[in-house]
Amino acid sequence: MARLNANNLMIAQExxxxxxxxxxxxxxxxxxxxxxxxxxxxxxxxxxxxxVGVTPAEVMGTCSFYEMLKREPxxxxxxxxxxxxxxxxxGSSDLIHHAEATLGVRPGGTTDDGxxxxxxxxxxxxxxxxxxxxxxxxxxxRVTSEDFDQLVSELRDxxxxxxxxxxxxxxxQHISDERRAGVSPPDxxxxxxxxxxxxxxxxxxx
Numbered sequence: 001m002a003r004l005n006a007n008n009l010m011i012a013q014e015x016x017x018x019x020x021x022x023x024x025x026x027x028x029x030x031x032x033x034x035x036x037x038x039x040x041x042x043x044x045x046x047x048x049x050x051x052v053g054v055t056p057a058e059v060m061g062t063c064s065f066y067e068m069l070k071r072e073p074x075x076x077x078x079x080x081x082x083x084x085x086x087x088x089x090x091g092s093s094d095l096i097h098h099a100e101a102t103l104g105v106r107p108g109g110t111t112d113d114g115x116x117x118x119x120x121x122x123x124x125x126x127x128x129x130x131x132x133x134x135x136x137x138x139x140x141x142r143v144t145s146e147d148f149d150q151l152v153s154e155l156r157d158x159x160x161x162x163x164x165x166x167x168x169x170x171x172x173q174h175i176s177d178e179r180r181a182g183v184s185p186p187d188x189x190x191x192x193x194x195x196x197x198x199x200x201x202x203x204x205x206x
Contacts, residue, residue: 003047008032012051018175022052026062030069035166039070067121068137075110075117076164077155080134081143084123092131096120098145102152115156117165135162 004012011032016025026048033044045059063069081099083092096107099118103111107120126132129141133148140151154160 002037002041003043004033005036008036012048014174016051023054023058025052026054026059027066030059030063030066031166031168034069035168038076038164038166039073042071070165073110074165075115077116077160077162078119078134078136078165079116079151080119080121080124080137081107082122082124082126082130082132082134083120084127084130086123086127087130087132090130095131095133095143095145095148099148102149113156116152135160136165136167138162 012025012029015028015032016022019025029048029051030040030045033040033048037044040063042056045063046056049056049059063071079099081087081092081096083096100106103109103116103118105111105116105118107118110117121134124132124134124139126139126141129139131143132139132141133143134140135151135155140147143151151160155162
């Protein structure tokens with residue numbers, strides 16, 4: 001298991017600087033850890049705890065709350081097939097059974113080549129496009145068995161335009177120094193730095 005590497009540590013420190021309270025950066029830091037290893041390791045959670053000044057248990061509490069954050073290794077691609085009521089009525093159960101046969105795994109399992117983890121999930125809020133699924137949380141709508149087989153073929157041969165699991169975006173956000181909130185303790189910190197920079201927005205001087 002791995003702590004954040006040198007490059008991701010720099011990214012983490014930049015992210016923390018955006019918030020007046022370091023622990024507010026927990027969720028984006030967990031995403032950095034997941035992008036690094038494909039899932040959030042225990043060592044990474046301990047490292048994040050050190051960076052923001054909380055206990056590893058508090059980091060675990062946040063990590064375990066969100067389904068998108070994985071605490072065990074998964075495939076390069078997470079395929080989540082919706083089985084909510086709209087998708088169910090339009091054939092998602094048959095699609096799930098087809099996926100099981102195609103991939104040779106049941107929901108929760110990962111293919112032998114480590115490429116694909118299959119999950120059956122509840123509503124993913126695309127009811128008008130049922131049956132639908134997500135590949136690393138990117139939507140595919142009105143999916144047929146033939147569509148699924150084509151998707152699997154593209155994932156395996158590398159032609160699918162889907163980022164690996166853990167990567168949220170191709171371009172990482174950067175905030176200039178003058179726009180950052182500035183880390184400061186919550187007690188006795190006085191006027192927040194952003195408020196002092198923008199007096200007209202908080203009623204001062206009007």
